[in-house]
Amino acid sequence: MKSIATLPPICCGPETEPLTVSERGELAAQFKALADPTRVAIINCLSAADEVCVCNLTETFDLSQPTISHHLKILRDAGLVESSRRGTWAYYRLVPEAITALRGALGA
């Protein structure tokens, strides 16, 4: 999972550099991970605590457990969240650098 921390901002000034094809794809993939209301809510939920147990997420949202697991996998594959298992439970947390990098792509 390559970091995009060094990507140039895609806006908002004349100093903006053109993006390569692979950079477009990486940025689009990260935005796509946020392109669903449930996933936005999960990110928002994770941002309010250091860690959140999956069991809390399945309680919070009116969706099946496989669906929550599916959304978490998409966020994990995009590098926006990471997880660790302790016993039977899985805990998810944000990857702040990834969020910061994405924000940086939207401008200085």
Place this chain on the structure above:
Amino acid sequence: MKSIATLPPICCGPETEPLTVSERGELAAQFKALADPTRVAIINCLSAADEVCVCNLTETFDLSQPTISHHLKILRDAGLVESSRRGTWAYYRLVPEAITALRGALGA
């Protein structure tokens, strides 16, 4: 098109407020508009100039004119770009406040 300029950041600190259902949907819709490599490239292209003619975009990308028009409509509906016609030509430009608002949603 309601502004999201006042939305709380969805990350990255303990002061983060929970998002309402409609706020999740609005944010997801804006991210969805950026969830495609071509549209990321269009935004990047617009950020390098005050205005860009559609004819320049159809030349730049190896896609049909209807496809470019389709992507521009999605960006327009999301409020990220705006257009104006002068004669036969249509010129598109960024809506900087929308980009800024989206960046704000990703944290302080």
Place this chain on the structure above:
DNA sequence: TCCTTTCATCGACATCCGTCGATGTTATAT
């Protein structure tokens, strides 16, 4: 050992999305 709990994965289904050719609309030129 057997059962329960937690979470991930699989398979299936309906819907959405990106793309294109064809067509419509508007403005300019001949």
Place this chain on the structure above:
DNA sequence: ATATAACATCGACGGATGTCGATGAAAGGA
């Protein structure tokens, strides 16, 4: 008036996406 050029819209197609029930894997308790 007719033709041409720029752009938007329509209809259709294949592939991707969100959702669920069923199943699998791993850990803990009786």
